[in-house]
Amino acid sequence: MPPLLATYNLSFHRAGCYFWQDLTLQVNAGDLCVVRGANGSGKTSLLKVLAGVMPPSSGRVEGFTKSIGYVGHSSGLYPTLSVWEYLQAQAVMAEQPASTSAKQMSLWGLENLADIPLAKLSFGQKRRVSLARLGINSASLWLLDEPTAGLDADAISILWSVITAQQTCGRAVIMASHHEVPLPIQQQIALTN
Numbered sequence: 001m002p003p004l005l006a007t008y009n010l011s012f013h014r015a016g017c018y019f020w021q022d023l024t025l026q027v028n029a030g031d032l033c034v035v036r037g038a039n040g041s042g043k044t045s046l047l048k049v050l051a052g053v054m055p056p057s058s059g060r061v062e063g064f065t066k067s068i069g070y071v072g073h074s075s076g077l078y079p080t081l082s083v084w085e086y087l088q089a090q091a092v093m094a095e096q097p098a099s100t101s102a103k104q105m106s107l108w109g110l111e112n113l114a115d116i117p118l119a120k121l122s123f124g125q126k127r128r129v130s131l132a133r134l135g136i137n138s139a140s141l142w143l144l145d146e147p148t149a150g151l152d153a154d155a156i157s158i159l160w161s162v163i164t165a166q167q168t169c170g171r172a173v174i175m176a177s178h179h180e181v182p183l184p185i186q187q188q189i190a191l192t193n
Helices: 043-050 081-091 099-105 123-136 153-168
Strands: 007-013 018-026 032-037 060-065 070-073 141-145 172-176 187-191
Touching: 007 043, 018 043, 018 172, 018 187, 032 043, 043 070, 043 141, 043 172, 070 123, 081 099, 081 123, 081 187, 123 153, 153 172
Parallel strands: 032 172, 032 187, 070 141, 141 172
Antiparallel strands: 007 018, 007 060
């Protein structure tokens, strides 16, 4: 089976300063890959390059997966929609039944926020909505940038369970994190600058 994503001699620089060079990576079904590094080492840039949001300075990314789910620092939510409206719209776009939205709302503890506009949510609540969106889609590969940021202990526990379920289904996760990840990790990337 081909990898879900592979990079070959991938490099990224800005203003003549390399964040990382010659990164070769292969991510297979069920893998958890954790990207570590100090602030400013290029973790977010790497995830954006892997998502196709930014081009690398050199090298190439080959995505053999049909879908990638991305949660970055910015929530990317539509501020005027309610939590329920937003997750329902995501279900429609993903061609999933409405029950999928309800299931994700329950999983992430969002039921009591259903009618609240996204603009009025706290950072942690917005993060929960973003992670619920990923659960609605059937993306083969998740790219998560500091997914525990803003989450309370209960939500972090849910996150670890959801990532484990993702792996069990043969999907993969690449995540940037400063924190300990209490899950089996297939690959670690240490970025230094």
